[in-house]
Amino acid sequence: MKNNIKNMFDSICNEYDFINDIITFRMHRIWKNDIKKLVHVLKPKKILDVATGTADIAIALNDVNDCKIIGIDISSKMLEVGNKKLKNLNSNHNTILELGNAEKLKYVDNFFDVITIGYGVRNFINLKKSLDEIYRVLKFDGSLIILETSTPSNYIFKSIYLIYTKFYVRLIGWIFSKNFFAYSYLQHSASKFPCGVDFINILKSSGFKAISSNVKFFGASTIYIAKK
Numbered sequence: 001m002k003n004n005i006k007n008m009f010d011s012i013c014n015e016y017d018f019i020n021d022i023i024t025f026r027m028h029r030i031w032k033n034d035i036k037k038l039v040h041v042l043k044p045k046k047i048l049d050v051a052t053g054t055a056d057i058a059i060a061l062n063d064v065n066d067c068k069i070i071g072i073d074i075s076s077k078m079l080e081v082g083n084k085k086l087k088n089l090n091s092n093h094n095t096i097l098e099l100g101n102a103e104k105l106k107y108v109d110n111f112f113d114v115i116t117i118g119y120g121v122r123n124f125i126n127l128k129k130s131l132d133e134i135y136r137v138l139k140f141d142g143s144l145i146i147l148e149t150s151t152p153s154n155y156i157f158k159s160i161y162l163i164y165t166k167f168y169v170r171l172i173g174w175i176f177s178k179n180f181f182a183y184s185y186l187q188h189s190a191s192k193f194p195c196g197v198d199f200i201n202i203l204k205s206s207g208f209k210a211i212s213s214n215v216k217f218f219g220a221s222t223i224y225i226a227k228k
């Protein structure tokens with residue numbers, strides 16, 4: 001199963017950023033920028049971006065002063081695209097990307113000031129194990145910031161959103177990546193993944209506290225902020 005997820009992201013790595021722009025009407029960039037603003041206030045020295053993919057968030061955090069950023073992912077091909085983007089940055093960067101699985105992090109306990117995850121958690125095969133690991137490597141009073149797809153609670157928006165994801169996301173994914181399976185999976189996982197209070201309860205069960213959430217675009221995505 002882990003290999004299926006890895007292979008799927010390997011196979012769409014080159015089109016991933018472009019398709020993300022189309023299916024979110026570039027709004028994912030605004031939401032990733034919201035994460036950046038939240039992180040800046042925290043003035044961290046060590047950040048882990050889990051499921052970094054093509055490293056959008058790790059790159060956005062590059063201008064946090066005097067801070068080391070590590071991005072990890074199970075897909076070497078997504079990381080290759082991320083590394084190309086890092087090389088093209090005009091500025092020096094403090095970011096390294098490495099292979100790593102959220103379920104078994106190689107870092108010592110209480111190591112990171114901030115951990116970010118963008119559209120990653122719903123792909124974790126063992127969500128509980130991954131969140132427990134993330135909790136372990138986060139410092140006490142450190143912050144976990146998660147951006148994930150969610151489902152609008154309003155009936156009308158929910159209906160529009162479900163039609164949009166079911167048809168538009170699959171069609172765009174298929175046209176540009178030629179990988180119908182990948183974008184069917186991504187649509188399906190987005191519609192099934194727990195959001196709002198349900199996800200907050202999952203975070204609580206791994207020990208996180210002071211959890212707040214901030215709904216984006218009528219509930220199409222949500223940013224969760226939690227403390228250890």
Ligand SMILES: C[S@@+](CC[C@H](N)C(=O)[O-])C[C@H]1O[C@@H](n2cnc3c(N)ncnc32)[C@H](O)[C@@H]1O
Binds near residue numbers: 055072073074
């Ligand atoms: C939808 S992409 C998100 C990429 C990026 N964070 C973003 O916001 O655009 C999900 C990523 O999660 C990675 N992933 C899935 N399971 C993982 C795991 N257990 N550990 C680390 N990365 C994982 C995939 O390889 C993929 O690159």
